[in-house]
Amino acid sequence: MIDPWGSSIIDYEKLTQQFGIKAFKDVVGDIPDASKLMTRGIIFGHRDYEKITDALNNNKKFATMTGMMPSGRMHIGHKMVVDQLKWYQSMGSDIYLSIADMEAYAARNINKEESRRLALEEYIVNYIALGLDVTRDNFHLYLQSENDDVKNLAYLIGKKITFSQMRSIYGFDNSTNISHIYTPLLQVADILHPQLEEHGGPKPVIVPVGPDQDPHIRLTRDIAAKFNEEYSFVEPSATFHRFMTGLTGEKMSSSKPKTAIYLTDTVKDAVKKTKSAKTGGRDSLKEQKELGGQPDKCSIYELLVYHLVDDDSKLEEIKDKCLNGEILCGECKACACELLEKMFEDLNSKRSEAEEIAENLL
Ligand code: SF4
DSSP states (O other): OOOTTSOOOOOHHHHHHHHTOEEGGGTGGGSTTOOHHHHTTSEEEEESTHHHHHHHHTTOOOEEEEEEOOOSOOBGGGHHHHHHHHHHHHTTOEEEEEEOHHHHHHHHOOOHHHHHHHIIIIIIHHHHHTTOOTTSTTEEEEEGGGOHHHHHHHHHHHTTOOHHHHHHHHOOOTTSOHHHHHHHHHHHHHHHGGGSGGGTSSOOEEEEEOGGGHHHHHHHHHHHHHTHHHHOOOOOEEEEEOOOBOTTSSBOOTTOGGGOOBTTSOHHHHHHHHHTOOOSOOSSHHHHHHHOOOGGGOHHHHHIIIIIOOOHHHHHHHHHHHHTTOSOHHHHHHHHHHHHHHHHHHHHHHHHHHHHHHHTTO
16 A cells, blocks of 8 residues: 555555556657656656647647645755646646645644645745746646635545545544545545636646655546546546655655755755765775766765756766766765755745745735
8 A cells, every 4th residue: 555644665666567557758758848857767657648648749738736735844856846847837738736735734733824834935935936937827826725616526526435445545544533534535626626617627637746646646537537427527647756865865855854955955054965965985985986886876866867967968977977986976976066056046046036926826
């Protein structure tokens, strides 16, 4: 069982086999102007992405849906979602962004006002500073608790699923509070509501998520099919991206400060953290020169791949030099720090304008 509220998943291959997620590399060639996250294999899996390639290639309307449960600080791993939203926005997609304040209340005991504050100040400000255009007509941001379409649809959806099904998908037990049991239905409604008549009717919807969210995706697709007669919902598509390894070698997590570079870290702190990050370097200089480094086990290399180096040939060159022992980790870290410094300076300079825009959004 995958637990969307807790566990970390590392074995992506096993996951795709076990749950029938398809390899993203098989569809990447059909995507016009595919993003780096796509071509570099960071997005590794999908469900039904062919509907999205069809929409992209034939100028058909589609929507992109994602949600956030505001419960901590935004770190550099979360930037991946923003990069994906920006890409879909540039391809003409409607963007729906749900702030899961009802889920935050039920699962984490965070009240609505705190959810709103955290979402705007910690997340949305960064989304805007990172380049998401929230001023477009086709950008829709909402709090779950204030979206009647979502709440009404969640209620209707509840009719098509039993407690025993919910328990087998999510592992709920006798101690789980009822509101928590209800939250997956809200997420299903989040994903399906862009297809209601008042939002333009049935259309493909892409949901870019981490693999821990797959239970929600499977449930949503099942329910979409069950509502075929009433709403003609198109079963939504999903992509799954890898999580970033933390600076210490474990999964990057908001609640573990040593693992994460937060987007609101000062430039100095971000660089300091990068300098002390775990690398795939060998124990001694001699060994590194003889055996080469291990970029596939290196959090610095991951930073370069995910966020810092746009040019594929430059990235290839770093990887080759690392594998051949031609560069050492100190030099490589210095290069990563320089790039990170630029990224954070840029982000900081855009944040005050982003704060003003965010203030008026909800
Ligand atoms: Fe990582 Fe660079 Fe060291 Fe290779 S040389 S292990 S990529 S820090």
